[in-house]
Amino acid sequence: MRVIFNEEMKAVADDLDRMAQDVRKAINGAGDALMNADIDKAQAVIDGDIEIDALESSILDQCVRLLAKQNPVATDLRVVVSTLRLASTFERMGDLARHIAEAARRAYPQNALPEESREIFTQMVAFLCNTADRIVDMLADRDTKIAENIILDDDKLDQLHHQTFELVLSDQWNGTKQQLIDVILIGRFLERLGDHAVSAARRVVYIVSGFDPSKDPGRDEDTPVVDL
Amino acid sequence: MRVIFNEEMKAVADDLDRMAQDVRKAINGAGDALMNADIDKAQAVIDGDIEIDALESSILDQCVRLLAKQNPVATDLRVVVSTLRLASTFERMGDLARHIAEAARRAYPQNALPEESREIFTQMVAFLCNTADRIVDMLADRDTKIAENIILDDDKLDQLHHQTFELVLSDQWNGTKQQLIDVILIGRFLERLGDHAVSAARRVVYIVSGFDPSKDPGRDEDTPVVDL
Numbered sequence: 112m113r114v115i116f117n118e119e120m121k122a123v124a125d126d127l128d129r130m131a132q133d134v135r136k137a138i139n140g141a142g143d144a145l146m147n148a149d150i151d152k153a154q155a156v157i158d159g160d161i162e163i164d165a166l167e168s169s170i171l172d173q174c175v176r177l178l179a180k181q182n183p184v185a186t187d188l189r190v191v192v193s194t195l196r197l198a199s200t201f202e203r204m205g206d207l208a209r210h211i212a213e214a215a216r217r218a219y220p221q222n223a224l225p226e227e228s229r230e231i232f233t234q235m236v237a238f239l240c241n242t243a244d245r246i247v248d249m250l251a252d253r254d255t256k257i258a259e260n261i262i263l264d265d266d267k268l269d270q271l272h273h274q275t276f277e278l279v280l281s282d283q284w285n286g287t288k289q290q291l292i293d294v295i296l297i298g299r300f301l302e303r304l305g306d307h308a309v310s311a312a313r314r315v316v317y318i319v320s321g322f323d324p325s326k327d328p329g330r331d332e333d334t335p336v337v338d339l
Numbered sequence: 340m341r342v343i344f345n346e347e348m349k350a351v352a353d354d355l356d357r358m359a360q361d362v363r364k365a366i367n368g369a370g371d372a373l374m375n376a377d378i379d380k381a382q383a384v385i386d387g388d389i390e391i392d393a394l395e396s397s398i399l400d401q402c403v404r405l406l407a408k409q410n411p412v413a414t415d416l417r418v419v420v421s422t423l424r425l426a427s428t429f430e431r432m433g434d435l436a437r438h439i440a441e442a443a444r445r446a447y448p449q450n451a452l453p454e455e456s457r458e459i460f461t462q463m464v465a466f467l468c469n470t471a472d473r474i475v476d477m478l479a480d481r482d483t484k485i486a487e488n489i490i491l492d493d494d495k496l497d498q499l500h501h502q503t504f505e506l507v508l509s510d511q512w513n514g515t516k517q518q519l520i521d522v523i524l525i526g527r528f529l530e531r532l533g534d535h536a537v538s539a540a541r542r543v544v545y546i547v548s549g550f551d552p553s554k555d556p557g558r559d560e561d562t563p564v565v566d567l
Contacts (some may be wrong), residue, residue, distance in 0.1 A: 196423075280517065299527065
């Protein structure tokens with residue numbers, strides 16, 4: 112029984128790793144599509160989201176089968192339950208990357224973002240590409256040190272997100288209404304990607320320690336409708 | 340064993356019902372706060388979100404305990420897994436209601452929404468209050484007919500959401516940049532509430548039928564950055 116459990120658990124863990132890698136690819140692709148008005152990368156992210164969705168569905172099925180047949184307890188059970196929840200977090204991250212790619216595709220051949228906002232978004236995208244790398248490593252090694260750093264670093268992304276609001280409300284802003292909509296929504300999608308990365312990190316801490324550092328992993332604590 | 344399972348399952352089902360009722364209250368309160376600049380209702384929604392978060396956490400613990408001790412299979416297992424996932428959906432709906440309440444509180448004593456947008460938002464809020472009622476009923480009776488209607492009706496909300504973009508891009512729009520931000524973000528929060536209602540409906544269908552009508556319950560299919 113134990114051998115089968117470990118084999119089946121290995122298969123679902125491999126799928127979860129693959130999902131994290133696909134999400135990393137989607138975030139990188141969406142960032143390129145957005146910053147360079149790259150239509151091919153945008154389309155690849157949009158098309159690739161179906162594979163991420165299919166992986167979530169497959170992981171759900173595998174976890175339910177594992178729970179039914181193997182009755183895992185203690186750490187094994189936490190792994191299965193957290194795998195379910197991580198898959199759902201990654202699925203949502205894929206959606207958000209897709210939304211960013213769709214915004215880039217819509218604006219093509221123009222860039223969705225006006226010149227004055229590019230510096231902030233370059234930083235947000237770089238931050239998230241780095242976070243995506245760390246998620247892949249964290250998951251492969253169940254590394255709670257990386258998880259803690261992801262949780263702690265999220266403030267930097269929130270600060271950058273805050274700057275997008277300051278920018279559009281300042282006299283520096285010269286964009287159209289459509290560009291203002293894009294800056295607000297794309298900023299929101301990027302900030303939500305960061306929130307989901309934090310959720311993922313918390314779920315890895317829960318697997319290893321049995322302790323959920325948040326007790327409310329989905330909560331985003333920012334005030335998205337800012338008062339400036 | 341079976342008797343204990345049913346008793347413990349009843350307790351967690353009661354908590355899930357309570358969560359759905361709390362979410363309904365939050366949506367109603369956020370709608371009132373938004374449309375009537377009602378600061379007391381806004382504050383009640385913001386404060387009340389902690390209870391919703393605590394219920395999610397408690398449901399997670401109860402489900403993990405049930406899985407460990409009772410090894411449910413077939414429908415019982417689907418109920419436990421779906422309960423976990425429904426709790427996470429409701430937690431997120433509570434966050435979104437809180438964000439709307441925070442926007443209303445920030446704008447107080449003004450209304451966050453300019454006059455020309457009130458008609459659309461009145462309809463969106465009414466739609467979601469009705470959806471929240473249906474979620475409570477659907478859950479109490481595991482009624483797949485209600486679930487199917489929730490899934491089918493979501494298009495109406497998406498159409499209203501689309502109208503918010505049309506409005507701000509039209510000559511009719513006289514709002515400030517801050518009001519444009521609020522319309523875009525609050526519109527997004529309301530539309531996401533609808534998406535989560537659809538996820539909840541799909542999860543109830545899965546409990547009853549073992550069939551997931553979407554195979555990707557978290558996906559939102561709209562194009563949030565619209566091309567007009």
